[in-house]
Amino acid sequence: MGRKNDVLLLTKEQIQSVLTMEDTIRVVEEGFKAFNSGKAVIPFPLSLEIKENRGEVHIKPGYLKGSDKYCIKIASGFYENPKIGLPSSGGMILLFDAKTGVPRSLLVDRGFITDMRTAGAGALAAHCLAKKSVETVAVIGTGTQARLQIEALSKVRDFRVLKVWGRTPANVERYVGDMRQKLTAEIVPVSSAKEAVKNSEVIVTATLSTSPLVKTEWVGKGMHITAMGADSPEKQELETGVLGIADKIVVDSVKQCVRLGEVHHAVEDGTISVEDIHAELGEILLGLKSGRKNEEEITVCDLTGIAAQDVVTSQLVYERALKEKIGSYITI
Numbered sequence: 549m550g551r552k553n554d555v556l557l558l559t560k561e562q563i564q565s566v567l568t569m570e571d572t573i574r575v576v577e578e579g580f581k582a583f584n585s586g587k588a589v590i591p592f593p594l595s596l597e598i599k600e601n602r603g604e605v606h607i608k609p610g611y612l613k614g615s616d617k618y619c620i621k622i623a624s625g626f627y628e629n630p631k632i633g634l635p636s637s638g639g640m641i642l643l644f645d646a647k648t649g650v651p652r653s654l655l656v657d658r659g660f661i662t663d664m665r666t667a668g669a670g671a672l673a674a675h676c677l678a679k680k681s682v683e684t685v686a687v688i689g690t691g692t693q694a695r696l697q698i699e700a701l702s703k704v705r706d707f708r709v710l711k712v713w714g715r716t717p718a719n720v721e722r723y724v725g726d727m728r729q730k731l732t733a734e735i736v737p738v739s740s741a742k743e744a745v746k747n748s749e750v751i752v753t754a755t756l757s758t759s760p761l762v763k764t765e766w767v768g769k770g771m772h773i774t775a776m777g778a779d780s781p782e783k784q785e786l787e788t789g790v791l792g793i794a795d796k797i798v799v800d801s802v803k804q805c806v807r808l809g810e811v812h813h814a815v816e817d818g819t820i821s822v823e824d825i826h827a828e829l830g831e832i833l834l835g836l837k838s839g840r841k842n843e844e845e846i847t848v849c850d851l852t853g854i855a856a857q858d859v860v861t862s863q864l865v866y867e868r869a870l871k872e873k874i875g876s877y878i879t880i
Contacts, residue, residue, distance in 0.1 A: 554877040566868035576668035579856035584830030610855025665857040667696035673849035676839035678772040686744040689754035690714035690723040713744040753785040764789030776851040788814040795845040
C-alpha cells in the first residue's frame, strides 16, 4: 500500500493478470443492478470526434452511491492505427477517492477494461433474452469485440456452431483461426451477413458500421440480437424495421440509446416510440421486468455502454491489484 499521496499505476498487462471474463460478467451484473436501483450517478458521456484521423474519444464519469471510489474513463478508437502497427483501441481509467477527490489509481488499460465490460454486458443480455438451448450463433464483425462477445457468450450459453461474417476475407480467416483456439464450437465462415443471420438463434453485431447490416426480412421467430456497435449517433448495424418487429426491445440505458444507439435511429424515423422499449437490462436482472418468456419471441438488446460498468470493473481490478501487490506507485 502506498502513502496517502501515492497513486497506484497499473499497466494493461497487470490488469489482464487479475481480470477474468467470469469476474467481469459478475461485477458488470452488479453495476447494471446498481444503475437500476437508483444507486448510480452517471452523467451523459462526452464524445470527441477527430474525423481526419478516423478517431473518436469517449469520456465517461461514474459513481455508485456509498462506494469509496469514483472513476473517469477516457476510451479512444483510432481506426487507421492497425495500418501503422498500433492497436485501434486505447485509453485509461482514473480512480479517485470518493471522500476527498484524491486520485488513487491510474489504470492504463489501453481499452482492455472497456472491451471486457462490454463483452460482459453482451453475455448478460444473452443470459436474459436468448433461448435457454442455443445451437447456432452468428457474429457480424471480426475485431476485438467480435471475439470477446463470443467468448463471453460461451460462459452463459452452450452452442455448437458459430457463423462469422466480415467485410475483409483475410480478417475472417484470422478470426476463425484465433477463435478455434478458444471455443469447442464449430466455426464456419460465411459469404454474407444474410447467411450468417439465417437460422441462427443468437446474433451479435460488433462493427463500426454507419449503415444497416442486418435486414428485417432475415430475422425470424426465436432470434435474439445483441447490437453493441452503435455507440455514437451516426453508427447503425440494424435496419430500424428489426426493432419494429421485435417482441422485446431492451437497452442498457434508455437515456443513452435514444440519442446514440440502434433505438435512436428507430425512434427518429418513427418505426418505434420510446414507450416501445420493454426494459433496461438492469431491470430484468433485478427481476423488475421480464426477460424472454417463450421460444418464439424476437428480442433485441441495444448496448451503448454505461459508466456503471466501468466503475465496478475498475474497482475490482484495483482491489485485486492491492491484494496481489502488483503495480507501481507514483507520487503526486
